[in-house]
Amino acid sequence: MRKESKRKKKNMHNIKDIRANLENFVKTISKRNHKVDQSLLQTLDTKNRDLIQKKENLEQEKKIISKSKDKSLFEKSKKLSNEIDQISSEQLKIKNDLDNLLSNIPNLPLADVPEGSDESHNTEVEKKGKIPEFKFKPKSHSELGVDLSMIDFDLATKTTGSRFVFLKEKIALLERGLSNFMIDKHTSDNGYTEISPPLIASESTMYGTGQIPKFIDDQFEIKLDDKSERKFLIPTAEVILTNMVKGKILNKNDLPLRLVASTPCFRKEAGSYGKDTKGMIRQHQFYKVELVSVVEPENCKSELERMTNCATGILDSLKLPYRKVVLCTGDMGFSAEKTYDIEVWIPSENKYREISSCSSCGSFQARRMKARYKNDKNETVFLGTLNGSGLAVGRTLIAILENYQLEDGSIKIPEVLRPYMKNLDKISIK
């Protein structure tokens, strides 16, 4: 039989589930500020299935002929091939449209996620730590760093461009110390396995966690050579860590898988022009300690709580004031079904700023990655994946500089960090 042209299989939302409850699906997705063209979806699906039926009938006919080895039927078989080709290419086109439609639809929010269109509808669930009271006007981290000659934005502008920074001496050490401190804590106290991953991900890897196709504009694409698959600098270690199970079928006793890595992250920050242009809050490149859990899907909810606690644990031990919020349906990331943001207190802005985001993605990413496991009943089912920052190192650094600043512009080092800082108790001008 002639090989029928195959399509690259994309996995995303399960069309079967959607079909069974289309109204509801569209309604739930609309809570996420995403409109689904219901009639288009329905038309494509019906048409697709119709063509599949037609194609399969012909294929069966052809198969019978070829098995019969009856020479008198060979001509007919050739004709069937042509027909099949025709129908097949038509079907492929429809399927492709359907795939494109589906792969741009975000994950379904869990039932307990508050409804809302934007961040103003996020719900605070916890507030912890004491907001520092200064007897002087607290400086911003960039003022502090520049005054100490340990943060240099101008230099980065010269060598690279905007939204990059040079850290020097004790502040560079602080950045490195923070990464080490966080990783140590997650590996020794929280049961995570340390990974040092590639910082470059292939196109299919980026698709797996949901960065592609919808958010391709925010990714730094890099060119290796003309031939190989497109490659991207990772926007977060989530991408590369989560994809470690891409295409795999794990055993139940491999789970849960808990991974931690400290990596630079690269983001174009397209769409945030003019936002947070001052200081280190929003950079094209920053370090982040990332937590990833791969679990049985039914354990996603409890794992999310656990992971979030691992993240806040870092802030607790650094004695930084923070609050925890549940993101509303409209503010969640593409792949998430539920997200907690952890926000740390930033004195110079007199408000809380995101320092970690912990999300359960349910089976959304696993489906895209084709990552499965054998469950109790020996069925092969999609895994659950979660990711969270534990924490964003750059922003933690900012929080420490600002919250621990002294009147003379020097910075007190939190107790737990001192072993990572050559036992310094203070960063001050030499």
Place this chain on the structure above:
RNA sequence: GGAGAGAUGGCUGAGCGGUUGAAAGCACCGGUCUUGAAAACCGGCAAAGGGGCAACUCUUUCCUGGGUUCGAAUCCCAGUCUCUCCGCCA
């Protein structure tokens, strides 16, 4: 950069034009035996998609894409990836 080898089910690994969705082993699940476990023995065990309330049934899939043939895991072409050796660099 030069020269080779390879890509098959959860894993290892046979097959090299038709009854092969694919041997065998391991893993896994069920059973017999056992006080329990192990061992041994018996049985089961790929995925995706379509149809059906269901029992069930059909189609596709042996790296990807094209081609030859009535028929391809098997033959031809192109590509990707992996491995080994040499060179180069760290």
